[in-house]
Amino acid sequence: MMVENLIWGYVYPNEAEIQWSVLIVLYPYITGLVAGAFIASSLYHVFGKKEIKPVARFALLTALSFLLVATMPLLTHLGHPERGIEIMFTPHLTSAMSGFGYIYSFYLIVVVLEIWLSFREDIVKTALNSQGWKKLLYSGLALFSYDISEKALHEDEKLAKKLAIIGIPSAAFLHGYVGFIFGGIKANPWWSTPLMPLIFLMSAIVSGIALLILLYIASMKLRKRAIDHKCLHSLAHYLWIFLILDVALELLEIVSMKYESLEDIEIINRLLSDKIAFTFYGVQLTLGILIPFILLLLVGIMKNRETLKMIMISVSSIFVVIGVFAMRWNVVIGGQEISKSLSGTLTYEPVFFSQEGVLPAIIILAIPFVILVVVTRILPPWKDMEEEVPESKPKSTIKHLY
Amino acid sequence: MNISRREFTKIGCRIVIGAAAGATIVESIISNSIAAEPSSTGDYDWNEHYWGYVIDTRKCIGCGRCANACKLENDVPFDEPVYRTWVERYRVLKEGEVKIDSPNGSIDGFTDDIPAEELKKAFYVPKICNHCDNPPCVQVCPVGATYATNDGVVLVDYDYCIGCRYCIQGCPYGARYFNKEKGTADKCTWCYHRITKGLLPACVQACPVGARVFGDLKDPASDVNKLLDKERINVLKPDLGTKPKVYYVGLDREVR
Amino acid sequence: MQPHLKRAIFLLGVVIVGFIFIRSLVVPDSYGQYGAYRGDSVYENRNFTVEYAGSQSCGDENCHKTLYSIWADSRHKTVNCETCHGPSEKHVSNVRIMPSPANDSREFCGKCHYKMVARPSSFPQIDPESHGENLKCAYCHNPHKPWFV
Numbered sequence: 168m169m170v171e172n173l174i175w176g177y178v179y180p181n182e183a184e185i186q187w188s189v190l191i192v193l194y195p196y197i198t199g200l201v202a203g204a205f206i207a208s209s210l211y212h213v214f215g216k217k218e219i220k221p222v223a224r225f226a227l228l229t230a231l232s233f234l235l236v237a238t239m240p241l242l243t244h245l246g247h248p249e250r251g252i253e254i255m256f257t258p259h260l261t262s263a264m265s266g267f268g269y270i271y272s273f274y275l276i277v278v279v280l281e282i283w284l285s286f287r288e289d290i291v292k293t294a295l296n297s298q299g300w301k302k303l304l305y306s307g308l309a310l311f312s313y314d315i316s317e318k319a320l321h322e323d324e325k326l327a328k329k330l331a332i333i334g335i336p337s338a339a340f341l342h343g344y345v346g347f348i349f350g351g352i353k354a355n356p357w358w359s360t361p362l363m364p365l366i367f368l369m370s371a372i373v374s375g376i377a378l379l380i381l382l383y384i385a386s387m388k389l390r391k392r393a394i395d396h397k398c399l400h401s402l403a404h405y406l407w408i409f410l411i412l413d414v415a416l417e418l419l420e421i422v423s424m425k426y427e428s429l430e431d432i433e434i435i436n437r438l439l440s441d442k443i444a445f446t447f448y449g450v451q452l453t454l455g456i457l458i459p460f461i462l463l464l465l466v467g468i469m470k471n472r473e474t475l476k477m478i479m480i481s482v483s484s485i486f487v488v489i490g491v492f493a494m495r496w497n498v499v500i501g502g503q504e505i506s507k508s509l510s511g512t513l514t515y516e517p518v519f520f521s522q523e524g525v526l527p528a529i530i531i532l533a534i535p536f537v538i539l540v541v542v543t544r545i546l547p548p549w550k551d552m553e554e555e556v557p558e559s560k561p562k563s564t565i566k567h568l569y
Numbered sequence: 570m571n572i573s574r575r576e577f578t579k580i581g582c583r584i585v586i587g588a589a590a591g592a593t594i595v596e597s598i599i600s601n602s603i604a605a606e607p608s609s610t611g612d613y614d615w616n617e618h619y620w621g622y623v624i625d626t627r628k629c630i631g632c633g634r635c636a637n638a639c640k641l642e643n644d645v646p647f648d649e650p651v652y653r654t655w656v657e658r659y660r661v662l663k664e665g666e667v668k669i670d671s672p673n674g675s676i677d678g679f680t681d682d683i684p685a686e687e688l689k690k691a692f693y694v695p696k697i698c699n700h701c702d703n704p705p706c707v708q709v710c711p712v713g714a715t716y717a718t719n720d721g722v723v724l725v726d727y728d729y730c731i732g733c734r735y736c737i738q739g740c741p742y743g744a745r746y747f748n749k750e751k752g753t754a755d756k757c758t759w760c761y762h763r764i765t766k767g768l769l770p771a772c773v774q775a776c777p778v779g780a781r782v783f784g785d786l787k788d789p790a791s792d793v794n795k796l797l798d799k800e801r802i803n804v805l806k807p808d809l810g811t812k813p814k815v816y817y818v819g820l821d822r823e824v825r
Numbered sequence: 826m827q828p829h830l831k832r833a834i835f836l837l838g839v840v841i842v843g844f845i846f847i848r849s850l851v852v853p854d855s856y857g858q859y860g861a862y863r864g865d866s867v868y869e870n871r872n873f874t875v876e877y878a879g880s881q882s883c884g885d886e887n888c889h890k891t892l893y894s895i896w897a898d899s900r901h902k903t904v905n906c907e908t909c910h911g912p913s914e915k916h917v918s919n920v921r922i923m924p925s926p927a928n929d930s931r932e933f934c935g936k937c938h939y940k941m942v943a944r945p946s947s948f949p950q951i952d953p954e955s956h957g958e959n960l961k962c963a964y965c966h967n968p969h970k971p972w973f974v
Binding site for chain 2: 176177178179180181182183184186187241244245246247248250251253254257258259261262263264265267348351352353354355503506507508509510511
Binding site: 613615630632633634638641642643658660678679681683685691693713714715726727728729758761762765768769771779 | 866870877
């Protein structure tokens with residue numbers, strides 16, 4: 168049989184099939200992008216990093232677009248998607264997974280409220296200045312309350328900041344907890360490490376910032392507007408810092424595993440040197456961390472030559488986004504490619520057309536971009552991103568927003 | 570909308586309580602109208618038993634009748650690589666390498682493909698769900714669709730399982746599998762439908778050499794207790810702290 | 826508090842109350858009866874059909890009494906009837922349903938008796954090539970009492 172060729176050594180008979188497919192790789196990847204984008208926006212909202220302001224609201228919309236699809240890979244993967252809601256009705260609290268429903272919902276509420284508060288002024292203005300269904304839509308979004316006095320906006324701003332302060336730990340929790348889903352599995356030596364949540368969190372922030380950089384550059388190019396290089400460099404700077412933290416943790420995990428050399432080291436070595444050698448050393452570490460690290464370092468050193476720097480930043484962001492995907496792959500798939508008998512490995516062969524195949528994964532990964540286009544139509548964040556403010560709105564209103 | 574904060578919370582509380590009460594009433598009406606019949610409890614009292622399982626690897630002849638009987642008894646598909654119990658063969662070569670296999674979970678038996686002269690030693694090890702006292706699969710189930718009963722058996726709720734397969738990842742023994750037909754996780758139940766009727770699990774009954782012994786740990790005279798009192802016992806992967814209730818006699822260090 | 830915030834919180838409240846309401850309707854009654862699981866599931870697990878009736882039921886009453894006593898007296902007494910004959914609970918509860926015939930091939934006896942390195946050496950094993958001249962085992966051995974040639 169074909170299955171046999173994919174197996175080396177002895178795997179338990181029930182392990183012949185890989186249970187968590189590429190869809191489950193997607194799930195931590197997407198929540199990672201959410202957490203990263205949110206934390207990037209918090210750099211402005213909470214820590215007052217003014218350079219980030221142009222993308223602060225855009226980052227929130229990005230977080231929302233990805234957050235809305237975060238459940239999709241999970242639901243598609245379930246044997247009984249219709250029972251999925253049980254995780255909220257009867258969460259079994261000893262399970263690391265049971266918190267998902269509540270943490271997710273809480274976070275969704277925080278993000279939606281945050282977006283609502285930061286866009287409320289625009290919403291109300293559009294509601295007041297438009298007709299027909301558009302008026303209805305925006306009035307609905309404004310909850311039929313049109314108070315945008317100086318005082319009201321100031322209150323909103325204060326609340327938004329408080330929410331963002333709550334948002335950071337909950338973003339960290341949402342994603343660190345995804346790491347714990349894997350890190351808490353003592354049966355699997357490749358997963359079971361207390362560092363897992365932190366590694367997930369750092370790579371999440373890294374991927375979120377990188378995605379934000381890419382989306383920012385792309386949307387500015389598409390809208391044919393000038394890029395705010397100060398903002399871009401500042402984002403690149405944070406990307407660089409978090410890359411260092413990320414690689415430190417990832418290496419710490421491998422080094423301590425190899426140094427301690429427990430019972431499972433033989434199979435781990437086999438995993439690293441054979442099964443995931445390319446995706447781990449090649450894509451995750453070299454392409455995803457080392458090259459961006461050097462490029463970003465150069466960006467920091469170089470003077471002027473903005474176009475070249477922008478290209479270098481975009482290239483490193485692309486590499487980071489790919490590298491973090493490889494990292495999720497290495498964790499989720501890599502962990503299942505070693506047998507829990509510790510004396511054999513198996514190989515995951517993705518199928519294209521199937522419920523858990525590559526096709527649904529691609530579709531799910533494409534949806535957030537569609538959502539983002541729609542959301543930015545409804546709630547355009549552009550005016551903070553573009554230096555020339557459209558004539559209709561006076562510049563001073565922007566200040567009131569936060 | 571001129572309500573004070575306190576009033577607002579008051580109203581809020583009322584609404585919540587009201588909704589909860591309303592729900593209970595609606596629910597009681599629904600469940601009354603269906604007149605759910607109390608499930609037949611029979612005369613089996615699960616507090617009087619605590620089941621255990623002993624495997625004597627020295628006796629096993631690797632005929633695979635246990636794995637075969639299990640599939641027939643529990644309607645486990647024969648054409649899929651899923652097993653509630655299986656038998657592994659360990660062969661230690663003279664040069665030191667250990668060969669482990671379990672072709673089709675031992676259902677078709679084994680064939681000698683390494684000549685005896687090249688082997689240092691060889692033996693069979695039956696495997697089955699350990700029904701751990703500290704079951705990691707139950708711990709990780711997000712909805713409570715798998716649980717340990719009062720008589721010490723870990724079961725799956727096939728009508729409640731969402732099919733996330735976290736428990737399959739969580740089991741260190743590879744004892745769980747995904748039932749494609751039902752779309753749920755599945756596993757050995759120690760033939761719960763048999764043992765609660767006073768029968769033996771199908772695999773124990775099928776074993777021709779008495780390598781598998783099943784009984785009540787609460788009964789000092791039971792077969793399992795006789796062996797546990799006499800033999801040197803080990804369990805699989807004791808370092809994981811799962812506290813298995815499948816006890817092995819004559820376990821080799823190579824077995825994991 | 827400002828009116829728009831009140832409305833937002835009210836909306837959130839409605840959602841939460843709606844959730845509590847639906848939850849209390851949907852969660853099965855027996856959930857939590859014995860622990861964090863659906864109590865009825867225990868009974869469902871108990872009520873699966875039994876396929877293997879056990880050897881005792883073959884020797885019961887006026888069924889296979891003689892065969893049973895022969896078997897019970899033989900070295901095959903540890904080999905249950907249904908290990909060779911297949912699950913027969915349906916036959917036991919309704920004699921009209923015949924169990925499928927026992928597998929009398931050499932390979933089947935060989936599953937237990939062919940010589941194998943990993944088998945304990947004390948177990949009676951034969952060399953499939955030389956033993957019994959390639960005839961069916963039942964030609965010389967009685968499966969119910971292997972030494973009753």
